[in-house]
Structures are given as structure tokens and as C-alpha cells.
Amino acid sequence: MKRLLTAAVAALLLASCSTTGTESPKDNAPVQLLVFGSPDELAAYRTLVSAYKGGQVQLVEAADRKDLITKLSTSIAGGAPQDLFLMNYRFYGQFAAKNAIEPIDDQLKKSTVIKAADFYPEAMKPFQWAGKQLCMPQNVSSLQVYYNKGLFTKFGVAAPKPGWTWTDMLTTAQDMTRDAAGHVVKATEPEAGATPPAVHGLGTESVMIRLAPFVWSNGGQLVDNDAKPTRFTFDTPAAREALKNFIDLRLGYGVIPTDDEVKAQDLVARFTSGKLAMLLESRRITPTLRAAKELSWDVAALPTYKQPGGILHSDAYCITKASKNKESAWKFMEFAMSPEGQRIIAATGRTVPSHIATAKSNAFLDGNAPAHAQIFLDAVPSLKAVPTISTWPEIEDITEGILENALYRGDKLDDVIAEIDKQTKPIFARGEAS
Structure with a gap:
């Protein structure tokens, strides 16, 4: 970690x-x-x-x-x-x-x-x-959705449209998760000997800054007090729903690559090589994508729940x-x-x-x-913006491991929330706020 x-x-x-x-x-x-x-x-x-x-x-x-x-x-x-x-x-x-x-x-x-x-x-x-x-x-800069225009054209799927929702993005990711023959793959856990998807519909890191904007978009709060936070608030309905939908992307719907696949080839490389249809990322990857001359791509707005939500980079x-x-x-x-x-x-x-x-x-x-x-x-x-307290880097590190286990191991939602609370509360307590 x-x-x-x-x-x-x-x-x-x-x-x-x-x-x-x-x-x-x-x-x-x-x-x-x-x-x-x-x-x-x-x-x-x-x-x-x-x-x-x-x-x-x-x-x-x-x-x-x-x-x-x-x-x-x-x-x-x-x-x-x-x-x-x-x-x-x-x-x-x-x-x-x-x-x-x-x-x-x-x-x-x-x-x-x-x-x-x-x-x-x-x-x-x-x-x-x-x-x-x-x-x-x-x-x-901000978090947005990068998408491979060539893949969308190849599979005849409509590109992301303005005003799309989380459900729209999930449905699109399912439609874009394909095997080598171009058939839609909807099984979350492939049968023994089955070929895994050649293209996954979506890629995202298991980090708090990928989850946060969806909590806000759903009308929830990430922490109890933005200025002087003492804990995360994933036990509230809006934040809990956003967290559940986020960690269901792998084992619930199978639209994102496995952890082994990401370790073998990182998300940006998978996107530029045509193995990812969409990728949640900030502006920072633009120079890399521009250098991939054969890649046809564009960017779409982050999908919403109840209201626009975005995270500052x-x-x-x-x-x-x-x-x-x-x-x-x-x-x-x-x-x-x-x-x-x-x-x-x-x-x-x-x-x-x-x-x-x-x-x-x-x-x-x-x-x-x-x-x-x-x-x-x-x-x-x-x-x-996420809180600018002095211990926020430690909090990001701790929650990354917990979210990673939830995405790829299938930890129960209540256990995930409890573990985040248990491990981060002492770090919040040590933090100095602006």
C-alpha cells in the first residue's frame, strides 16, 4: 500500500x-x-x-x-x-x-x-x-469519462450523451463489454475455461477521488463536516447507495477488468490499446492519448444521479x-x-x-x-474539493486498500463501511484543518 x-x-x-x-x-x-x-x-x-x-x-x-x-x-x-x-x-x-x-x-x-x-x-x-x-x-481540472470512439462505432453502441445518468453509464458499459468475437459478455464470473472479455466497458481506480463525485451527485456528503471533518458518512442513505453501486462494478456487473488484468496492463494502456471502452480519468491523460495516433477518442461529462457532481483536480x-x-x-x-x-x-x-x-x-x-x-x-x-486536512494523504492510502478489496474480493457493504470508519477515524482526529 x-x-x-x-x-x-x-x-x-x-x-x-x-x-x-x-x-x-x-x-x-x-x-x-x-x-x-x-x-x-x-x-x-x-x-x-x-x-x-x-x-x-x-x-x-x-x-x-x-x-x-x-x-x-x-x-x-x-x-x-x-x-x-x-x-x-x-x-x-x-x-x-x-x-x-x-x-x-x-x-x-x-x-x-x-x-x-x-x-x-x-x-x-x-x-x-x-x-x-x-x-x-x-x-x-476535473474527473470526466474518456471513451474510445472507434470501439463504439465498431459495436454499434451510441456514444455517451449530455445529461446521461449513472444507470446510463452502467448500461453502456455492459453493452460495451465484449468477447473476442464481439459478443456482449454479461457473466460476472466466467465459467471454468471460458475466455474473459477482450474489451471491458469501463475502467476506474479503486480510490476515494473516483467515488466522491458520485456521492455528491446523489445528494450525499462525503464527510460529516467539510471544514473540520471527523469521519466519513457512508452510513447515510445517499452515500451508501453511491458506494454500493461503485463496488458492484466488478463482481456485480463485470464491466471493469479484474485486479490481475490491471496489474498486467494499467488502465490507460488498456484504453489506448482498445481493451477499455470508457475510462474515468482527469485531464492529465490527454497528452498520452494524443500521442496514440491510431486512437479515436473523445470525452463525455461525468454521469449524474440527482444533480451535477464533480471533483476538483x-x-x-x-x-x-x-x-x-x-x-x-x-x-x-x-x-x-x-x-x-x-x-x-x-x-x-x-x-x-x-x-x-x-x-x-x-x-x-x-x-x-x-x-x-x-x-x-x-x-x-x-x-x-475533498477536505484539505493535513492527514488526508494517509486517509486516501487507507481507503484505497479497503475499496480495492471491496471491488475485487467482494467484501460485504456493511463490512466495508465499518472498516472505513474504523481505520480512518483516528487519522481524521490527528488531522489539522485549514
Whole structure:
């Protein structure tokens, strides 16, 4: 099981509290920007750095998110952190709670390049802690449904339509689950010796951020208090129904691949190779799909229960409290968040720009796949964020294992709810909220 916040990392963060950050900057020292991403994303950040004329910027590339958090924690504890880092709102709370991030309210008010009102408030708010704006969100992405147009045409199934429901998606996934001969496969547990589906109708990760928007869409709440949560609320009717339908996707309906199939080939690879008809994912996979030249694909809005429901996927630039180049770090952040900087990153296809004017321009709506990119902008008003408490990474890790067992092992719903409650309540209790 993944661990994004280990005891060692927590100790490193505690050690950072004694750092004052009052040291003088070194002469001509470059601003260090810590990032991670796909090759396409990293190439975009290199382009962004090259386009900046305000000083030297050194890109520090982490292998993945876990490596980024470890690198940042270690550098903060050592008193010489990277000046800037890019991080998702779901993970920055552990650093905000330890006062390791420099607020940017004053710089933002003085700026003649960007203003707070230029950006989607749905992305800005999750990066506010103790009444202060700590980071600037570069994107306002969301979870949507990617679908393989070629497969839908091949099997004569209608593509997802605006306003479709969870039931519509499930029915479509059943119609798109096919054997090698192209016949619909509806058996959840194939008979001994039977050939498994060659194409599954749907792919999704067994993680809380895939489940959450359906809880909200069904009129339920994910936690008891969004600002200061103490527990999940899957024991309520709306949340319970959404959870049941989610975990029934595998053993109840057989529309998603088995865990062994996913281990052999991940979901994105299965989608690009024609083994998945639909995939629940955020904007981040767009560069990968664009690179698959033989793939014909598009994106559809997330299906609903009773009302539109969406989950925010957003990363932001943050300045470390102990940075010795805070002024220079802000200047680069200001450039990165400007229309020019936002256009450079948007060109990769990876992000939905948080800068409103850029998101509504040809920089984002450029006609490249996905053809229905407007769906991401239409979703913004209904986006919600998961709690930004300091221990949320631990909570995600714990619930991933429980949901995975429920999906693939068939754990009973009441046992799943009880286990989530049992294992996460103590972690909620330790969490510091914004």
C-alpha cells in the first residue's frame, strides 16, 4: 500500500518548524522549482522556464509524487528547501499545517500582472489556509469519462450523451463489454475455461477521488463536516447507495477488468490499446492519448444521479517558507500564472487553465482532441474539493486498500463501511484543518 506521509516524513516536517527563512539570498542564485510529471509535462515546464526572462530558474524533477514529497520534506528539514514546488491541493495540507509555505496575499494584491479575480475561485479556495492564500493553482481540472470512439462505432453502441445518468453509464458499459468475437459478455464470473472479455466497458481506480463525485451527485456528503471533518458518512442513505453501486462494478456487473488484468496492463494502456471502452480519468491523460495516433477518442461529462457532481483536480505553485529567494520565486510564479505562462502549459493538453480568460480562449479550446473540451469548463461550477486536512494523504492510502478489496474480493457493504470508519477515524482526529 502506498504511503504518502510516513512517520519519517512527518518528523522531517516537524524539524522544519525551527527554520526562520530570514537568510539572505545568494548572489545570482537560481530559483529552484520542484515538479514531477509525465515526459510531456516535464517538457512543458522546461519550455516555461526557457521562456522566462526574469532570472535563472532551475527545474528539480522528482520521479513521482511520493518522491516529490520526500524531496521537499528533506530539503525543508535541512534548512535549504527548493524555492517553489508544484503540488495537488489534496497533499499540500501536511506542509501548510507545519507553517512551511509562504502566504502570497500581499504579493498578489500588489501585482500588476495577475489578480485573484482572474482565476476560477473553485481552484483558488482549496489553497487557502487559515484565511490566507498560500499557493496559486495552475489548473482547474476535473474527473470526466474518456471513451474510445472507434470501439463504439465498431459495436454499434451510441456514444455517451449530455445529461446521461449513472444507470446510463452502467448500461453502456455492459453493452460495451465484449468477447473476442464481439459478443456482449454479461457473466460476472466466467465459467471454468471460458475466455474473459477482450474489451471491458469501463475502467476506474479503486480510490476515494473516483467515488466522491458520485456521492455528491446523489445528494450525499462525503464527510460529516467539510471544514473540520471527523469521519466519513457512508452510513447515510445517499452515500451508501453511491458506494454500493461503485463496488458492484466488478463482481456485480463485470464491466471493469479484474485486479490481475490491471496489474498486467494499467488502465490507460488498456484504453489506448482498445481493451477499455470508457475510462474515468482527469485531464492529465490527454497528452498520452494524443500521442496514440491510431486512437479515436473523445470525452463525455461525468454521469449524474440527482444533480451535477464533480471533483476538483488542481495543482498549485507554492513558495517555501524557508526559501532564500522568495522575491525571485514570486516573480517566476507570477509569470507562470500569467496568460503567457498559462498558454505554455495548456499547449501540452495536460491542464484546464485556472486563468479564466486563457481557459476560454483558443489556448485551451484549440480544436485538438478531445473535441468536447468545453465539458471541462462546463463542469467547473459543480466542482467540489475533498477536505484539505493535513492527514488526508494517509486517509486516501487507507481507503484505497479497503475499496480495492471491496471491488475485487467482494467484501460485504456493511463490512466495508465499518472498516472505513474504523481505520480512518483516528487519522481524521490527528488531522489539522485549514
